[in-house]
Amino acid sequence: MKNKKRFSLPFLCTVLIVAFSFCLTSHAAAQSVPKEKAIMKQQETLKNHKEMKDVSLKQADAGSLKMDQHEETMKVKKPANENVFKTASMYNSEDQVFDTSSVLNESNPDDMYFFSTSSDRTLITRILSANSQYHLTLYVVNWDTGEAQPTTIEMDAGNLVLLKELPAGDYMIRVYSEGTLGDSYHIQLNAKNPANYTSVQSITSNLQTFVAEYADGSVYANGTLLYNTGTKTSSLSWEREYYFSHGGGYNQRTHSISDVKVKSVSAPVTYHSSYASSNSAVMVYLDTGTLFMHHVSAYQSGGGYEDSFLDTLGKKTPRRLDADDQTYGDHILIVDTKTGKAIDFFSVLNYYYASGVESLPVISYIQ
Known part of the structure; x- marks a missing residue:
């Protein structure tokens, strides 16, 4: 989902200084991502979740819709x-x-x-x-x-x-x-x-979020097609664009995720960050082959134009996630189950989390 934000100079000049002070222009500089360990630690904690069994559709008897001819309309x-x-x-x-x-x-x-x-x-x-x-x-x-x-x-x-x-x-x-x-x-x-x-992957105790798999391998969450377990493919995508104009110039930063390949989907969670929030979401774990792009550019009248397609790991984008990326933790799309849209990207590849410009999200499983 594309989220473009434009801000005025008085409101965000401090953010601009901080946001663009962390410039990764070489692979050597990228080897020490400030928040890498914190991100990986939180992601590992999320994997320890054990789903509650308050609601089990596997044990419920499925009825069939028939009219009751003995009762009046x-x-x-x-x-x-x-x-x-x-x-x-x-x-x-x-x-x-x-x-x-x-x-x-x-x-x-x-x-x-x-x-x-x-x-x-x-x-x-x-x-x-x-x-x-x-x-x-x-x-x-x-x-x-x-x-x-x-x-x-x-x-x-x-x-x-x-x-x-x-x-x-x-x-x-x-x-x-x-x-x-x-x-x-x-x-x-x-x-x-x-x-x-054909099978239940997860359901919250209040029935408000329901994730299920079907005979063709499709996995749906509240009517949103997340991915296919056979092909690992998904039509989900995400984009975040930051644009800041000032005087005779501008700065911009863009992340995008497309051509998604999926490893797995989490049980329902609540998700809150400074950028996006949802009271009903699922975490979609991205597999190798997913297309990722990171681009920053800046222009100042009289000072020229600069841009870079390097990501936080010092790799040139657009590129597809590979096995090496998996050694830096998980790369997770956050999908809101009410809108069916990807709202955030929790990964060391997300500059805002990797640099510490934004605090790590607060994520809790819904029981």
């Missing part, structure tokens, strides 16, 4: 504001991932949650409540007739609904009680990934 009306959870009893989600809470009582005995899918998906959902008499039922909605037809997919509080094949369409989840009212509940839903996964 419900008359339904679209909420006035279609993109946010707002009005009591009726809620609509523009997205196919949500995690929210509500209370059932005498004035509000049931809640309806509407969502739509444009293609066949996998559906995982559940309600959590201290009231074991709370239930959910999945309905198929026909907006032309204003009716919701109940399906046989229903579950009590605390148990997981898993549909490996949810056809494209409009749906409603009704939350209600078969007994007492007055208690709160939590509803969690994820219908972003394609239908019919």
Whole structure:
């Protein structure tokens, strides 16, 4: 993803002095990257993560979508504001991932949650409540007739609904009680990934991030195709451009990642740095063959033009990552699972982290 930032002189002249004081113009100078050991240490710590097993789709029984002919259809009306959870009893989600809470009582005995899918998906959902008499039922909605037809997919509080094949369409989840009212509940839903996964790579306990593999080797995270396990290829890319104009000149620095080859993908994480942040991301570990480019240039009126394509290791770019690069730690693309975009590059090849101009990111696994 391309991120271009332009700044005024008063705001960043100090940053400019620091940012361009660390110039690697030879391989010898590149042998002592200031933050190399700190980066490698943090990356090694991340590898020690042991995934929690709070949610295991491998053990859940996958249901199939069938209409319940014994239950009556419900008359339904679209909420006035279609993109946010707002009005009591009726809620609509523009997205196919949500995690929210509500209370059932005498004035509000049931809640309806509407969502739509444009293609066949996998559906995982559940309600959590201290009231074991709370239930959910999945309905198929026909907006032309204003009716919701109940399906046989229903579950009590605390148990997981898993549909490996949810056809494209409009749906409603009704939350209600078969007994007492007055208690709160939590509803969690994820219908972003394609239908019919073959294996689960990871899923967060709130169901908001789901990584799964498919028969053709494709690995998806919340509907975003990360890579193919057979070919190791990915369509992900990333670019960061810094541009600073001053007086009669400018300075610029550009990093880019393309033609991505993937070794593996992490479990979901939160990621926070001075450049990019995400509350739901995955770390994509890059393999040899990935194309990398680093370019810096500067121009000053009366002083001439200078530029360099050397990276922090003193190697000329554009070039493809090789075995030697792997001795300097991992090279990780950070992919936001909500947008499906690469937002940062955590690597000794990222000048900002390698030089210490920016602090190392804070990364935590989501349980």
